[in-house]
Structure formats: structure tokens, C-alpha cells
Amino acid sequence: MPRDLFEIDVHDGAGRIGQLTIPGRDLTVETPALLPVVNPHRQTVTPARLESTFGAEILITNAYILYGSDEFRERALEEGLHRLYEFDGAIMTDSGSFQLAEYGSLSVETTEILEFQRRIGSDIATPVDIPTPPDAPRERAEADLATTDRALVDAEAFDGDGMLLNGPLQGSTYADLRRRAASQAYRRGFDVYPVGAMVPLLTAYRYADVVEMVLAAKQGLGTDAPVHLFGAGHPMMFALAVALGCDLFDSAAYALYARDDRYLTVRGTERLAELSHLPCSCPICVATTAAELRAHEPTDRTRMLAEHNLYVSYEEIRRVKLAIRQGNLFELLEARARGHPALLDAYRHLLDHETVLERSDPATKGSFFQLSAESSRRPEVRRHQDRLSRLAVQGESCLLTAGSGHSETHDSTWRLLPPFGPFPRALSEVYPLVAETPERLSLAAFESAADGVTRLVEANPEVRFSLAHHRWPAAALDRLPESIEILTHESPDDEP
Numbered sequence: 001m002p003r004d005l006f007e008i009d010v011h012d013g014a015g016r017i018g019q020l021t022i023p024g025r026d027l028t029v030e031t032p033a034l035l036p037v038v039n040p041h042r043q044t045v046t047p048a049r050l051e052s053t054f055g056a057e058i059l060i061t062n063a064y065i066l067y068g069s070d071e072f073r074e075r076a077l078e079e080g081l082h083r084l085y086e087f088d089g090a091i092m093t094d095s096g097s098f099q100l101a102e103y104g105s106l107s108v109e110t111t112e113i114l115e116f117q118r119r120i121g122s123d124i125a126t127p128v129d130i131p132t133p134p135d136a137p138r139e140r141a142e143a144d145l146a147t148t149d150r151a152l153v154d155a156e157a158f159d160g161d162g163m164l165l166n167g168p169l170q171g172s173t174y175a176d177l178r179r180r181a182a183s184q185a186y187r188r189g190f191d192v193y194p195v196g197a198m199v200p201l202l203t204a205y206r207y208a209d210v211v212e213m214v215l216a217a218k219q220g221l222g223t224d225a226p227v228h229l230f231g232a233g234h235p236m237m238f239a240l241a242v243a244l245g246c247d248l249f250d251s252a253a254y255a256l257y258a259r260d261d262r263y264l265t266v267r268g269t270e271r272l273a274e275l276s277h278l279p280c281s282c283p284i285c286v287a288t289t290a291a292e293l294r295a296h297e298p299t300d301r302t303r304m305l306a307e308h309n310l311y312v313s314y315e316e317i318r319r320v321k322l323a324i325r326q327g328n329l330f331e332l333l334e335a336r337a338r339g340h341p342a343l344l345d346a347y348r349h350l351l352d353h354e355t356v357l358e359r360s361d362p363a364t365k366g367s368f369f370q371l372s373a374e375s376s377r378r379p380e381v382r383r384h385q386d387r388l389s390r391l392a393v394q395g396e397s398c399l400l401t402a403g404s405g406h407s408e409t410h411d412s413t414w415r416l417l418p419p420f421g422p423f424p425r426a427l428s429e430v431y432p433l434v435a436e437t438p439e440r441l442s443l444a445a446f447e448s449a450a451d452g453v454t455r456l457v458e459a460n461p462e463v464r465f466s467l468a469h470h471r472w473p474a475a476a477l478d479r480l481p482e483s484i485e486i487l488t489h490e491s492p493d494d495e496p
Contacts, residue, residue: 005164005191006031006226006247012329012365013357013379014218014245017321020192020226022090024123024162027057029090031226032242034317035060036310037233037252038085040072044255044306047085054310057089060250063117063125064096067108080121092124092166092192092250093117110151114158114165122163124192127155129168131197134209141172145181156188164191166228172197173209175216182220192226192248193217199231207237207346214244215353223360235266235316239333240346242320243357254313258305264312267339272305282311327365330378334371351377358382368432373444376419380432384420385452389459391424398460399487400453401468410466414456418445421452446476457481 005021018031036050038061050056066076076084081091095113110127117125128151130144148170155165167190171177178195185193195217201209214229221227226247232238233251241249257264261272265279272294278285284293284304293301323332337347350357351374358379368380375381395411400422402415414422417433418441427433437445457465458481467480468487477486 004224006224008223010325011360011362012324012327013243013361015242015320015324015329016245016247016360017324018226018247020247022058022123022164024121024164025088025090027090029057030321031247032238032317032320033058033248034233034313035092035248035250036254037061037250039252039255040066040069040084042255044258044303045310047087050310051087051089053307054314056087056314058092058123058248059085059087059089060092060094061085062096063093063113063120063122064108066093066120067096067113067116076120082121084120090123091121093120093122093126095126095128110154111158114155114160118160118163124164124166125160126166126168126194127151129170129196132170132172133197134173134200134204134206136172138172138174141170141174141177144172145170145177148181149184152185152188152190155190166190166192166194168194168196168230169217169220170196171213171216173201173213175212178213178216179220182217184220186221186225192228193221194228194230194248195246196230198229202231202234202237205340205342207240207342208349211240211244211346211349211353214241214246215350215356218245218356233313234269235264235313236268236336236339237343238313238316239320239323239329239336240343240350242324243329243333243350251313254309255302255306258302258309261301261305263305264309266312266316266336272301278308280308280312282308282315284308284311327362328367328369330375331369331371334374337374338372347374354379354382364431366431368435370419370435370437370441370445373442376442376444376448381419381448384423384432385448385455388421388423388452388455391456391459393456393460393463396462397464397466399466399468400456402470416449416453416467416469419448419452421449422456443473443475446473447479450476450479453484454479454481457484 006018008016008018010017020029020031036056036059038047038059047059050059066072113128114125129148132141132144152167167185169181169185171181195214198210227245228248229241229246232241232249233253263270263272275290278290284307323329333347337344354377361379393412397410399410399413400416401413415425416422423433466485466487
């Protein structure tokens with residue numbers, strides 16, 4: 001099992017803030033954390049600047065590139081990675097699996113590349129896994145997974161002298177294979193668990209498939225397992241990835257996009273040639289205009305765009321952390337989901353797994369903002385409705401009402417609030433029933449409230465229920481049990 005190196009501070013849904021201890025550096029990295037990718041042959045932004053200007057606590061570089069480099073191999077062995085890169089934080093190294101996926105061959109074995117990573121002073125090393133592309137035939141996915149598993153057996157036996165080890169999780173787009181790979185890797189006791197071969201899904205905007213594969217992998221891991229989503233470097237999807245329970249993200253996007261004159265935002269990617277203004281307040285965008293940036297020499301323009309991309313990326317990581325601590329990660333995720341149809345689809349897929357989200361979601365937070373129809377499917381709503389069966393209704397009759405009055409013809413009166421449903425008045429000031437809701441509610445909110453009423457009625461079959469409403473849609477009323485007497489409020493002041 002993991003070596004007690006990862007401690008979770010706070011949850012919001014499946015998202016969490018944690019502390020990953022790096023014994024070799026005697027430091028702790030706060031997660032969620034972004035790992036900028038550093039190519040020793042093409043440092044668009046130097047590691048020293050990543051640390052001093054952007055506050056990078058951890059980065060990732062490719063050990064296989066260093067291994068085969070005439071320019072850097074001996075220096076890395078003699079000086080060590082941290083001196084070579086002038087970086088005091090933690091350094092994770094990849095084994096070359098990306099090159100294997102891109103070019104189809106790799107001239108190194110797991111034990112050999114792990115030994116090289118140990119000798120150059122890597123803090124978190126990676127064995128040679130086989131990244132199977134999405135939608136590969138199942139036979140290939142199973143064969144590749146078996147090869148990866150043999151590499152993990154070799155890695156398990158390797159003495160890294162305190163160096164942490166990644167246990168990559170493969171399985172293509174087969175959820176059961178991802179789950180099996182995670183379970184086997186977790187039993188072997190690796191330190192970090194990267195979900196691999198995600199780049200093809202991410203670049204194709206198949207975010208819903210990413211949701212399914214990550215959640216499948218998470219099912220095979222313990223809650224104490226830090227999860228790395230390989231290749232997730234675009235800030236538009238950080239909130240989604242964190243809400244899935246991922247803790248680490250590596251980004252080459254900041255540099256790759258900059259070389260192609262692309263400008264990152266939390267809503268997507270813009271082409272510099274098409275921008276009339278720079279919609280950002282980072283130091284790069286404040287100090288120049290879009291026209292001036294286009295006029296720079298290519299090398300300077302690439303560096304400036306890369307730095308902008310980093311500012312946006314680190315700002316979003318900080319925003320996600322703040323949202324978790326304030327208990328409003330779902331509100332941030334809903335806002336981000338509206339930035340791209342594929343993200344919205346992925347968010348809806350995530351909410352299909354509300355049971356998983358509810359397990360680690362805090363019972364009390366600061367606020368609940370109902371922002372869309374999807375808000376009706378959040379784990380807080382599920383938790384409230386699951387608890388309705390525990391609440392006893394006093395007397396033989398109960399009025400469920402969105403108004404504030406009390407009926408003398410009923411033994412008790414419960415409040416009725418979409419999307420949650422009914423609740424005793426004594427809980428009116430208890431989270432999440434103090435929710436902020438729009439005046440014009442979605443149909444989904446009313447239907448969810450109707451489902452909550454049904455749960456309460458089924459748990460109290462001996463009680464006679466009446467429901468007083470104002471302009472509830474017929475589709476929601478049709479979901480109610482036939483035994484309920486339907487009353488209608490005449491005053492709009494009684495709206496929920």
C-alpha cells in the first residue's frame with residue numbers, strides 16, 4: 001500500500017486539497033499541483049523562472065530524452081537534475097512512454113531507465129508502461145496491459161533508495177481494464193498513480209470519456225492514492241479533472257501552444273492572429289497589446305505567450321484550490337462547463353456518478369448556489385433526499401408547502417424547496433437548505449423536488465400528505481404519488 005506520503009486536508013465532492021511528501025527533497029507539494037513539462041533541449045521558460053516567478057513546486061521532465069542526449073546525459077549524471085535545471089522543488093521524470101506511443105519503439109527496459117532516473121536524482125520516477133490508444137481492440141488493450149503489469153512487477157522490486165515510484169494505469173477505453181490496472185497497482189504499493197494515454201482523448205475533446213476512465217481507475221484505488229492525470233495541461237479543464245479526484249497535472253501545452261501562436265484562456269484557446277485585445281491582466285498582457293505581441297520576434301513572442309499561458313494556468317489552479325476550501329467547487333465547475341459543449345457533456349457524465357461524489361462531499365459548506373438544471377443532480381441534493389427516509393412525520397397529516405404559513409387543518413407543515421424537496425421547518429437554516437436559487441427555476445429543479453416528496457411519502461405510508469404549490473409545471477406534478485392532495489397557492493409571494 002502507499003507509504004503514507006499523501007495526506008488529504010479538505011474535500012469538495014471528489015475534489016481534494018492534499019499534501020504530497022517528497023522524502024528525497026524534504027519538502028511537501030500541495031495538491032492539486034501543476035507540473036510544467038521541461039524539455040532540456042528547448043526550455044521556453046527556464047525551470048529557475050518557473051520556480052521564482054510562477055511558484056512552481058514541482059515539474060516533470062523526460063528521463064528518456066536525457067538518457068539519449070549527447071548534450072545532457074553526462075551532465076545529468078554528474079550534477080543531478082536539480083543542479084542541471086537550477087530548480088529546488090520536486091522533479092518527476094517520465095520513462096519515455098510518450099515516445100513509445102508516438103514512434104512505436106523504445107530502446108530501454110524498465111530496470112535500466114529506473115536506475116538512470118535514480119542516478120540523476122529524480123524525486124518521482126516512472127517505469128516503462130505501454131500507452132494503448134483509445135478504442136483499440138480489446139485484445140490489444142489486454143496484451144499491452146499485461147506488458148505494463150510486468151514492468152510494474154520489475155518496478156516493485158527495484159530499490160530506488162527513497163525515490164518515489166509512479167504506477168501508471170492503462171487499459172485504453174475499457175473501464176473494467178482501467179479498474180483492474182488500478183487495483184493491481186495499488187496492491188503493489190506505488191506512490192503516485194498516473195492515468196495514462198489520456199492525451200488522444202483530451203485533444204479530441206472527448207472529456208466525457210476521460211470522466212469514465214478516470215472514475216473507473218479511481219474505483220480500483222484507495223482514497224489515500226494521489227492520482228496524476230497525464231497530459232491534462234489546459235486550464236479550461238482543471239476544475240473538471242480536480243472534481244474527478246485528480247491531484248497532479250502535467251502541462252506541455254503552455255509551451256507547445258505558444259510556439260503555434262496560441263493563447264490559453266479558461267474558456268478555450270485563441271489564436272493570437274485573431275485577437276484584437278488581450279483579455280487577461282497577467283504581467284504579459286498588461287504590458288503589451290495584441291498588435292505589439294504579434295510584432296515581436298518569434299523567439300520573444302513564443303516566450304511571452306508561454307509565460308501568459310503559465311500565468312493563466314497557475315491562476316486557475318489557485319482558483320480551484322480556493323473553491324475547494326470555500327466549498328463551491330461545483331459552482332466553479334458549472335461555470336467552466338458552460339465554456340465548451342464537450343465540458344458540459346463531461347460535467348453531466350460526472351453527475352451520473354453522484355453516489356461516488358457524495359461519499360467524500362462534506363455535509364456542511366458555506367453556500368449552495370443553484371445555477372442550472374445540473375445543480376439538481378449535485379451530491380448535496382442526493383444526500384438530502386437519501387436522508388428523508390430517516391425523518392419521521394409528526395401526526396396523521398402533513399402539508400408540504402413552498403409558502404411560509406401553517407395550515408390548521410394539518411398536524412404538521414413541512415417546507416418544500418426545489419431541487420431538494422421537503423424538509424422540517426426546523427432545518428430551514430441548515431446547509432444546504434439555505435440555498436440561493438433563481439426566481440425562475442428549471443424544470444429539473446421541480447422534478448427533483450417532486451422526487452424528494454415521493455421519497456418522504458414512501459417512507460411514511462400512514463400519513464396523509466397535501467402539497468401546496470404556486471405554478472409548479474405539470475411535468476413535475478405528474479411525478480408525485482397519486483395519494484397526495486394537490487393544493488394551489490394563489491399568491492406569487494409563495495413561490496419557492
